[in-house]
Amino acid sequence: MRRKHGFWIGFVSVFRGLGVTLLNLVGRRKVTVQYPLERPKVSPRYRGLFYLPFDEEAGRLKCVGCTLCAQACPTKVISMKKLGSGKHAGVSEFTMDLGRCMFCNLCIEACPFDAIHMGPEYELASYNRNASVFTIVDLAPGGAEAVRRNNATIEAAIKAENETGGSERKGHIAEVKLVVPPKTGGQEA
Amino acid sequence: MAAANMTAGQDRRAVAAGQITAGVILLAALLALASVGYHAVERVRDTPVVAFIGEHPLLNAFAKSFIVANFVTLHVLFLIWWERKFAGWMQARLGPKHVGWNGLAQTVADAVKLLLKEDIIPAKADGRLFVIAPFLVFMPTLLTFMVLPFSASWVGYNFGLGALFALAVSTNVSLGILAAGWGANNKYSLLGGARACAQVLAYEVPLAITVLAVVAVSGTVSLVDIGAQQSRWWNIVAHAPVMIPAFVLFLICALAELNRTPFDLPEAESELVSGFHTEYSGMRFAFFYLAEFANNFFMAGLAVTLFFGGWFGPLLPGPVWFTIKTVGLVTAMMWIRWTVPRFRVDQMMGFCWKVLVPASLVVFCASALWGMWVQR
Numbered sequence: 001m002r003r004k005h006g007f008w009i010g011f012v013s014v015f016r017g018l019g020v021t022l023l024n025l026v027g028r029r030k031v032t033v034q035y036p037l038e039r040p041k042v043s044p045r046y047r048g049l050f051y052l053p054f055d056e057e058a059g060r061l062k063c064v065g066c067t068l069c070a071q072a073c074p075t076k077v078i079s080m081k082k083l084g085s086g087k088h089a090g091v092s093e094f095t096m097d098l099g100r101c102m103f104c105n106l107c108i109e110a111c112p113f114d115a116i117h118m119g120p121e122y123e124l125a126s127y128n129r130n131a132s133v134f135t136i137v138d139l140a141p142g143g144a145e146a147v148r149r150n151n152a153t154i155e156a157a158i159k160a161e162n163e164t165g166g167s168e169r170k171g172h173i174a175e176v177k178l179v180v181p182p183k184t185g186g187q188e189a
Numbered sequence: 190m191a192a193a194n195m196t197a198g199q200d201r202r203a204v205a206a207g208q209i210t211a212g213v214i215l216l217a218a219l220l221a222l223a224s225v226g227y228h229a230v231e232r233v234r235d236t237p238v239v240a241f242i243g244e245h246p247l248l249n250a251f252a253k254s255f256i257v258a259n260f261v262t263l264h265v266l267f268l269i270w271w272e273r274k275f276a277g278w279m280q281a282r283l284g285p286k287h288v289g290w291n292g293l294a295q296t297v298a299d300a301v302k303l304l305l306k307e308d309i310i311p312a313k314a315d316g317r318l319f320v321i322a323p324f325l326v327f328m329p330t331l332l333t334f335m336v337l338p339f340s341a342s343w344v345g346y347n348f349g350l351g352a353l354f355a356l357a358v359s360t361n362v363s364l365g366i367l368a369a370g371w372g373a374n375n376k377y378s379l380l381g382g383a384r385a386c387a388q389v390l391a392y393e394v395p396l397a398i399t400v401l402a403v404v405a406v407s408g409t410v411s412l413v414d415i416g417a418q419q420s421r422w423w424n425i426v427a428h429a430p431v432m433i434p435a436f437v438l439f440l441i442c443a444l445a446e447l448n449r450t451p452f453d454l455p456e457a458e459s460e461l462v463s464g465f466h467t468e469y470s471g472m473r474f475a476f477f478y479l480a481e482f483a484n485n486f487f488m489a490g491l492a493v494t495l496f497f498g499g500w501f502g503p504l505l506p507g508p509v510w511f512t513i514k515t516v517g518l519v520t521a522m523m524w525i526r527w528t529v530p531r532f533r534v535d536q537m538m539g540f541c542w543k544v545l546v547p548a549s550l551v552v553f554c555a556s557a558l559w560g561m562w563v564q565r
Contacts, residue, residue, distance in 0.1 A: 021527055
């Protein structure tokens with residue numbers, strides 16, 4: 001009796017399987033992305049290449065060189081050179097060796113100024129190890145021009161502060177808000 | 190974002206619609222071209238030179254062999270492309286896409302690659318058997334195509350015992366497969382070869398009996414005559430009560446004969462690496478592949494001749510109809526191949542001897558009675 005039952009299950013399931021493959025044949029959208037010709041649309045929260053947001057209003061990178069991201073990084077990807085100090089602090093160099101990076105997002109969560117982000121760029125393969133080291137020029141959205149403006153703004157601010165004696169220090173720091181990294185992403189773009 | 194997605198989807202649909210339209214137009218053009226080609230060939234046939242070749246026994250044999258050998262080799266290029274495309278579509282992929290229109294030249298590129306590959310014979314292999322095995326597999330295929338009737342006059346050799354000849358010759362494939370399995374000196378190859386031999390020999394029995402059932406209804410063994418009898422109604426329609434079960438049995442046995450899934454035990458990748466052709470590469474492997482697909486076309490063609498009205502159909506000339514039906518049946522076999530999982534060895538043999546052989550005997554007796562009743 002059990003044997004007979006199994007036979008019918010097998011008999012029916014063959015035709016059911018044929019139906020499934022037929023539905024796949026005619027009714028299903030093809031999932032293939034022909035990569036070099038077509039580009040996949042990445043999610044806005046995709047963890048691709050890092051970038052350092054540029055604050056157009058202030059005319060400088062948001063990064064203040066506090067090294068919290070470098071300390072949070074488990075694989076010591078980040079190294080930076082601080083420029084200035086106090087309320088006008090910034091960075092003149094910011095280097096990431098992505099050969100070691102595992103894209104864990106910890107640096108972004110650590111940043112209190114929302115000054116480092118992961119973008120949609122995913123083609124990070126390179127022909128040698130040095131090419132996976134990204135400097136501040138590669139990471140700033142405007143490239144060398146943005147870095148030049150950043151350095152000029154900070155240096156001018158420091159010079160001005162030295163001349164006036166630095167009275168506005170506390171007020172400026174109070175304006176800095178703790179920014180939680182956006183979970184939905186894409187807000188910078 | 191949603192809007193972007195929608196336009197992308199519409200683009201995709203537009204592209205797909207364009208592809209389908211292009212495919213339909215291409216198919217129509219191909220059919221028209223085939224019809225024109227058929228009439229051209231028919232006209233060329235009447236020219237004195239061709240008539241002379243046709244009457245000269247040696248030249249005739251040579252010319253027909255040449256045509257058949259070329260057809261067998263070249264149509265496989267299309268079949269392999271079609272199988273890849275079909276499998277891709279079933280798995281929500283695109284299939285070959287880059288070489289030629291929709292990857293149509295992909296198989297040509299692959300064939301060239303295989304032909305240019307280094308010819309490797311394993312050091313401990315039985316060299317002679319290893320070398321000769323692909324040809325032992327390929328030769329029966331060529332021979333079977335000689336009796337396959339593309340129409341009443343488009344047949345390599347109008348042989349009175351066509352059906353029996355085809356069955357007798359196609360069984361010899363197992364000899365080549367066994368030679369390949371033994372000659373490679375590899376335990377997986379040997380297992381594959383032994384399985385293939387057991388399987389082909391076992392399934393040959395119900396296959397032959399089913400073909401005999403058709404013969405009992407038709408009253409002739411000649412494939413051309415069996416085809417010619419179906420000018421009004423296909424066998425499977427005219428003699429439906431006996432021919433439908435006969436066709437089902439024939440299809441199952443043909444799949445087993447062809448070593449195609451669900452009967453691909455001789456080359457079961459997950460168990461035997463790739464069975465009897467594990468050690469083969471380059472041109473010799475290409476020959477196995479060629480024989481496999483050509484056999485597939487032959488078995489489908491045999492089924493079309495026996496059950497589906499051979500070369501008869503409206504509008505288009507006979508050979509074109511025969512090809513359309515055969516490719517359709519090959520596609521159905523592909524459909525089964527990409528759906529059904531593999532048998533277990535003992536189940537496979539048990540299924541043959543305990544189910545198919547008795548069933549085919551019953552169908553044969555029923556067909557004999559039906560034939561007597563119809564003829565009276």
